[in-house]
Amino acid sequence: MGGAVLDGLLEAAVYVDDLDAAEAFYGGLLGLERILRLDGRHVFFRCGRAVLLCFVAEATREPPHNPDLPVPSHGADGPSHVCFAASGTALVAWRERIEAEGLEIEQDFRWPNGARSIYLRDPAGNSVELAEPKLWFGGDG
Numbered sequence: 001m002g003g004a005v006l007d008g009l010l011e012a013a014v015y016v017d018d019l020d021a022a023e024a025f026y027g028g029l030l031g032l033e034r035i036l037r038l039d040g041r042h043v044f045f046r047c048g049r050a051v052l053l054c055f056v057a058e059a060t061r062e063p064p065h066n067p068d069l070p071v072p073s074h075g076a077d078g079p080s081h082v083c084f085a086a087s088g089t090a091l092v093a094w095r096e097r098i099e100a101e102g103l104e105i106e107q108d109f110r111w112p113n114g115a116r117s118i119y120l121r122d123p124a125g126n127s128v129e130l131a132e133p134k135l136w137f138g139g140d141g
Contacts, residue, residue, distance in 0.1 A: 013053040021123035083129035
């Protein structure tokens with residue numbers, strides 16, 4: 001590859017229809033730090049050394065209006081998926097917190113390698129997974 005190496009995932013996006021609901025879910029329930037919001041278009045959150053981008057799909061399909069930020073149009077239809085890393089001990093606390101908020105846990109199970117995953121839906125219907133890192137990286141995660 002001649003030195004062309006990726007250092008990790010910098011950002012991931014989900015598409016939402018209600019920025020207030022997205023902010024309450026990702027910022028409130030999950031406790032992610034909001035770093036930027038543009039009403040009607042997006043709200044961004046820091047998660048460790050990565051960023052979760054919550055976009056209103058229709059707004060991101062429009063071509064950019066600022067020549068200094070020539071980001072290509074994008075957007076997606078339908079629910080997507082995002083997974084956050086959490087230790088096994090933290091997953092116990094997360095399950096309690098999610099249930100205390102009256103949210104439905106879609107699934108809570110152990111993978112063949114012993115890693116645990118908890119699935120729920122955000123207000124836009126995106127699949128949100130909280131999983132032990134050993135799901136992909138081995139070890140005790």
